[in-house]
Amino acid sequence: MRCRPTTSPSFAADRAESGFTLAEALAALAFLAIVIPVAVHAVQVASLAGQVADRKLVAARVADRLLNELIVTGQWKQSASSGTVEENARVFRWNLRSESWDRDSLRLLTLQVNYQVQGRDYDVQLSTLTDNNQP
Secondary structure, eight states, X not given: OOOOOOOOHHHHHHHHTOSOOHHHHHHHHHHHHHHHHHHHHHHHHHHHHHHHHHHHHHHHHHHHHHHHHHHHXXXXXXXXXXXXXXXXXXXXXEEEEEEEOSSTTXXXXXXXXXXXXXXXXXXXXXXXXXXXXXX
């Protein structure tokens, strides 16, 4: 038994009608015109959040190291309580505040480290108590 392909006039007519209409194409373009800018903005926000988190981690590490150095060396008692530190090819500005504590002879030391991400300023603060009578 032999099978022959048959050509039907309705097959050609169905194929010609299977495309998109102009209204459907315009609706798809309008939808993309709305979705693409929103998606690009979401990627930019995510990128900024990632950069801020990365620099905040480095700034916290810098603050911890500096605060420990200032306490161990006793430099926190000197008047020069600000400066800059470079780490991972980035510059971090720092400022140390010393305030009296309500109890005993303790001092509250707060080290603030400032950094920039995409032109915006951010900061990390690290505080600790120290004995005012220590040498």
